Amino acid sequence: MDLDKFRRRLLALEDELRQRIEREVESARQTIDEQPAASDQSVVDELKEESFLLADNDRALLAQVRAALKRIEDGTFxxxxxxxxxxxxxxxxxxxxxxxxxxxxxxxxxxxxxxxxxx
Ligand SMILES: [Zn+2]
Incomplete structure (x- = not known):
């Protein structure tokens, strides 16, 4: 098995996920900041939840990617x-x-x- 190939793919994915999570959290913050004070709070909550949920999925995947990288180091991949x-x-x-x-x-x-x- 070409471990190096998998390591490279996992490292690239790790990088991508990290950046995406940052963007998702950032855009959630901005969405919340941009809401006019008079707007419906439930809409804000919904948007907030959606963005954080997205980031959560990516965080879970990121944890799996990191665990896989560790298994490559351990030789159990x-x-x-x-x-x-x-x-x-x-x-x-x-x-x-x-x-x-x-x-x-x-x-x-x-x-x-x-x-x-x-x-
Ligand atoms: Zn099995």
């Missing part, structure tokens, strides 16, 4: 954290920060779906 088995290289190409093989990712999603209340 490309191994499923559940059973230590190899993660399919195609899967790593698509999602280089993944910590699960296809089998365990599917199991995880099924479990999550079971615990998500349906409306």
């Amino acid at each position: 490309g191994r499923c954290v559940v059973d230590g088995g190899p993660i399919e290289e195609k899967r790593l190409e698509a999602v280089p920060w993944t910590q699960y093989c296809v089998k365990h990712q599917e199991q995880l999603e099924q479990t999550a779906a079971l615990h998500t209340p349906k409306l």
